[in-house]
Amino acid sequence: MLNREVTKMNITVSLPRVFRVALGVIFILLGYNNIMPFLPQETLDLPARYFLGFVGTYEYSQSVLMIAQILCGALLFVNVAVPLCMIVIFPIIVNMLAFHIETSQHLYTVSAIVSIYFIYLALTIRKFSFLLEGNKE
Numbered sequence: 001m002l003n004r005e006v007t008k009m010n011i012t013v014s015l016p017r018v019f020r021v022a023l024g025v026i027f028i029l030l031g032y033n034n035i036m037p038f039l040p041q042e043t044l045d046l047p048a049r050y051f052l053g054f055v056g057t058y059e060y061s062q063s064v065l066m067i068a069q070i071l072c073g074a075l076l077f078v079n080v081a082v083p084l085c086m087i088v089i090f091p092i093i094v095n096m097l098a099f100h101i102e103t104s105q106h107l108y109t110v111s112a113i114v115s116i117y118f119i120y121l122a123l124t125i126r127k128f129s130f131l132l133e134g135n136k137e
Helices: 001-037 046-056 061-075 080-100 105-124 126-132
Strands: none
Touching: 001 061, 001 105, 061 080, 080 105
């Protein structure tokens, strides 16, 4: 009985750490891949190419997004300013998930995994509890 409780406690302590590190590594890799492509690139559908062509015309916004991804990924990896990083990467995750569901259905698995990791971390981090509670008055 005691051994089962210790194992359950170890999982609840280490699982958020594993998800946080995995999310950090994914964002570092995806950010670097958009700056200097090293992963194989899939051929995208026409709407996806139009969208990426539109975003690509504004080099400033694309580079700011990639730098934010790399920086937040590194901070998540080393466990520094995690709530701030989670708030910064939330719109990126939502956009990534919506883009892959809408334009390229065969590529949404990574964005779905990232979304699951993010939701689990957001629910386990105690500093987000004020966002999930209602008005106490």
